[in-house]
Amino acid sequence: MVRPERLFLTAGASHGLDLISGCFAQPGDTVFVEAPTYFLALKILQGRNLRIVSVPTDSDGLDVVALEHLLEMEKPAFLYTIPVHHNPTSVTLSVVRRRKLIELAEKHKFFIIADEVYQLLNYNGYTPSRLAAFDDSRVISLGSFSKILAPGLRLAWIETEPKHFSVLGRCGVIKSGGGVNPFTSAIVESAITLGLQDSYLERVRKVYSQRCAHMIQVLDHVLPKVVGFTKPKGGFFVWLKLPQYIDSKELLAEAQILKIGFRPGSLFSQEEGFTNFLRICFAYYNEAESEWACKQLGRLFSSHLQ
Numbered sequence: 001m002v003r004p005e006r007l008f009l010t011a012g013a014s015h016g017l018d019l020i021s022g023c024f025a026q027p028g029d030t031v032f033v034e035a036p037t038y039f040l041a042l043k044i045l046q047g048r049n050l051r052i053v054s055v056p057t058d059s060d061g062l063d064v065v066a067l068e069h070l071l072e073m074e075k076p077a078f079l080y081t082i083p084v085h086h087n088p089t090s091v092t093l094s095v096v097r098r099r100k101l102i103e104l105a106e107k108h109k110f111f112i113i114a115d116e117v118y119q120l121l122n123y124n125g126y127t128p129s130r131l132a133a134f135d136d137s138r139v140i141s142l143g144s145f146s147k148i149l150a151p152g153l154r155l156a157w158i159e160t161e162p163k164h165f166s167v168l169g170r171c172g173v174i175k176s177g178g179g180v181n182p183f184t185s186a187i188v189e190s191a192i193t194l195g196l197q198d199s200y201l202e203r204v205r206k207v208y209s210q211r212c213a214h215m216i217q218v219l220d221h222v223l224p225k226v227v228g229f230t231k232p233k234g235g236f237f238v239w240l241k242l243p244q245y246i247d248s249k250e251l252l253a254e255a256q257i258l259k260i261g262f263r264p265g266s267l268f269s270q271e272e273g274f275t276n277f278l279r280i281c282f283a284y285y286n287e288a289e290s291e292w293a294c295k296q297l298g299r300l301f302s303s304h305l306q
């Protein structure tokens with residue numbers, strides 16, 4: 001259950017992250033991010049002149065053991081994490097790791113910025129509650145209508161302990177504007193009250209779930225066996241792993257000729273690692289379009305295998 005006094009409206013989760021970066025850290029401060037992470041979050045943090053340190057992840061999400069080691073050497077202002085249906089890996093952080101992460105945040109006194117924009121886009125099985133539900137003092141959660149209603153609305157929210165809002169309220173852009181996006185908020189409030197948001201969410205969840213299942217089935221058939229990929233339980237993305245000797249960025253020009261696109265793995269970390277990985281999205285295209293594109297992708301990979 002979300003209590004309204006714990007919510008602060010923003011013009012998108014991106015705007016929420018930017019606001020927090022300006023209010024909860026100073027230029028030059030260290031912040032931790034996962035590697036890989038949402039590539040535009042990196043841009044937002046860089047735009048605030050923060051010093052970014054990467055923490056490794058694995059198939060259970062953020063590696064909390066590696067994080068514990070790093071905390072012996074570094075003191076971050078906050079850690080930015082995507083604990084649910086991660087962009088780009090689609091992994092969800094386990095409950096055990098969520099508890100450990102919160103314990104570490106308490107011990108080392110840093111904030112956890114939990115980007116939970118895919119929390120409600122679950123297609124298959126159990127999803128843990130929002131990180132904010134595990135702790136209400138160290139977690140600042142980002143949600144957004146972008147993924148569940150429409151990105152053009154530029155409407156989203158921060159969920160945290162109300163005492164943190166005084167820090168955000170002192171921020172010039174909030175003081176000067178007196179708040180964010182009240183007109184759109186009123187329209188979306190009506191959509192919620194009338195039950196339209198619920199029925200729309202049910203519909204998109206069904207569509208995305210079908211697209212996701214279909215893409216996984218097609219990829220299983222058309223990709224060379226040496227190419228691995230995650231099987232998402234929610235969110236928008238499939239994360240593919242090519243043999244080490246292939247740099248996905250170098251395939252982009254050929255992909256364009258084949259009229260397909262993807263995001264190369266090197267985009268998703270400050271160190272530009274993950275060169276043999278790439279991210280594709282199943283949410284946007286219908287089944288026929290995505291099947292055609294996956295076949296093209298399979299051909300492209302096959303032509304580069306040694």
Ligand SMILES: Cc1ncc(COP(=O)(O)O)c(C=O)c1O
Nearest residue numbers: 012013014038087115144146156
């Ligand atoms: C993890 C993550 N956070 C934030 C965003 C952007 O959200 P918004 O449109 O609310 O700014 C995206 C969009 O791709 C995303 O994947």
